[in-house]
Amino acid sequence: MRKKGMAVLFAFVMLLQVLVFSPMTAQATTIEEIQDKGTMIIGTSADFPPYEFHARVDGQDKIVGMDIFIAERIAEELGVELQIEDIGFDSLLPALETGSVDMVIAGMSPTEERRQSVDFSDVYYVGGHNLMVRETDAEIYTGIDSLAGKVVGVQSGSLQEALAAQIPDVELMKLTKITDLILALKTNKVEAIVMEKPNAEAYAGNNPDLYTFDGGFELDESEQGSAIAFQKGSDELVEVVNGVLAEIDEQGLQEEYLAQAGEYLNLENQEEGSSISQYGPYFLNGTMNTIFISIVSVFFGSVLGILLALMRLSRNMVFRPLATAYVEFVRGTPMLIQVMFIYFAVGYLVNIPAMLSGIIAVSLNSAAYICEIIRSGLNSVPSGQTEAARSLGMGHRDTMRHIIFPQALKNIWPALGNEFITVIKESSIVSIIGVSELIFQTRVVTSISYRGVLPLFITMIIYFILTFSLTKLLNYYEGKMKYD
Ligand code: ARG
Numbered sequence: 001m002r003k004k005g006m007a008v009l010f011a012f013v014m015l016l017q018v019l020v021f022s023p024m025t026a027q028a029t030t031i032e033e034i035q036d037k038g039t040m041i042i043g044t045s046a047d048f049p050p051y052e053f054h055a056r057v058d059g060q061d062k063i064v065g066m067d068i069f070i071a072e073r074i075a076e077e078l079g080v081e082l083q084i085e086d087i088g089f090d091s092l093l094p095a096l097e098t099g100s101v102d103m104v105i106a107g108m109s110p111t112e113e114r115r116q117s118v119d120f121s122d123v124y125y126v127g128g129h130n131l132m133v134r135e136t137d138a139e140i141y142t143g144i145d146s147l148a149g150k151v152v153g154v155q156s157g158s159l160q161e162a163l164a165a166q167i168p169d170v171e172l173m174k175l176t177k178i179t180d181l182i183l184a185l186k187t188n189k190v191e192a193i194v195m196e197k198p199n200a201e202a203y204a205g206n207n208p209d210l211y212t213f214d215g216g217f218e219l220d221e222s223e224q225g226s227a228i229a230f231q232k233g234s235d236e237l238v239e240v241v242n243g244v245l246a247e248i249d250e251q252g253l254q255e256e257y258l259a260q261a262g263e264y265l266n267l268e269n270q271e272e273g274s275s276i277s278q279y280g281p282y283f284l285n286g287t288m289n290t291i292f293i294s295i296v297s298v299f300f301g302s303v304l305g306i307l308l309a310l311m312r313l314s315r316n317m318v319f320r321p322l323a324t325a326y327v328e329f330v331r332g333t334p335m336l337i338q339v340m341f342i343y344f345a346v347g348y349l350v351n352i353p354a355m356l357s358g359i360i361a362v363s364l365n366s367a368a369y370i371c372e373i374i375r376s377g378l379n380s381v382p383s384g385q386t387e388a389a390r391s392l393g394m395g396h397r398d399t400m401r402h403i404i405f406p407q408a409l410k411n412i413w414p415a416l417g418n419e420f421i422t423v424i425k426e427s428s429i430v431s432i433i434g435v436s437e438l439i440f441q442t443r444v445v446t447s448i449s450y451r452g453v454l455p456l457f458i459t460m461i462i463y464f465i466l467t468f469s470l471t472k473l474l475n476y477y478e479g480k481m482k483y484d
Contacts, residue, residue, distance in 0.1 A: 028231040029102050039081045042071050043101035045089035047178040049202035050261035051107035054444045064264050066257040067105040074244050087434040088176040090157030100347035104229040109159045111223045121241045123225035128197035131215040138211040153181040153190035160194040163217045179447035279445045286441030294424045297362035305370025330368035336429050343433045358430030377412035417474035421467045
């Protein structure tokens, strides 16, 4: 027993070594690289109107806003296509550092702390910082001091997180998406939100029950405004982008971009109050992606799972501890971390789209569970069965195929079905890296419809329909197997 433990530990340490000694800093992306691949990938957090947000253009979802128009100008200058990755604000800089995105345009302020790890372009817009409260509280909360000791919302990882500390004895609620903060404010979970001024005004303009005003926060001049972030050492790229920004500034295009963004916001506004059914395409797209991710992941998870189970059942002194270490490690760490790890760590080596990273992570995770399902299924067949088959003169392979496996399948099947249902639900975690599955799309609908609870309810029903039909289908086959 002890020997086995040592072998697992050894395999585990080897695995760690590979991870730790693999290159952990990607080379800064050069202009040539961007031009070679023909696309410039920007990372953003599209919850920040009028800088970047989701809008419906001719029934299609599109990310628009001042930052996006600027990005389009830069892509044009480089002669490449623009690709937008919509990730949580607090994951943007990690995505940049690992090379998953080429630059970050997200109304990001060039703070001293961030400058330690990334390079910044010149500042292209200065907004200021506001407080957002419920309209009904407009007379109660009038400034920083009136909020002393209260719960205040901020976007996690944002500059506002630091600014909010200027409120005496404040209790912070940090959320990844600003849309969720707005919901938290409306449902009395927080008393106020610290937000960038243009952003606060955009939300207040669309929500009659919100009120915003200058927060009077103190901030160093050098940390004001928004700039574009690059990997460290991107001098050449920064220079070209600064050229484009200077042009934009000269022509005063920022105001034009903001006006354009405002039109998209008004468009949504006009349609506000109409039925939720118009967001059907979002739910449909999300559902299709969830089904796709689940099917592909369960398929590859099964292939790898079978392989791992065979390794675990073998007597091989290398394969067996390796498979055991894998299973133990995957089961012992949260899938959330695994998804982020695959997305960011793989980003160092090759640049793969978020959807593919998500599928890889979910497959790798599921494989560990499927391995255990298969292994315990095979083990559940009494050893007398093997002995009987062998004494009848059957070979190892025939015994497995005709005697053991058909009996094991009856145990494996329901558990595998459970795993499939789990994957349908848990794959929602990949929304964190911007994969547009059902949960991601639900958040988009929440943000553009300004409705919080109804989209959640609809999504719950969709998940239930998916998993319930799957259960029925699996039960049908399980019933059939009983008669075999
Ligand atoms: N300017 C602030 C910062 O740099 C907030 C930016 C938030 N941006 C976003 N896309 N949500 O921290």
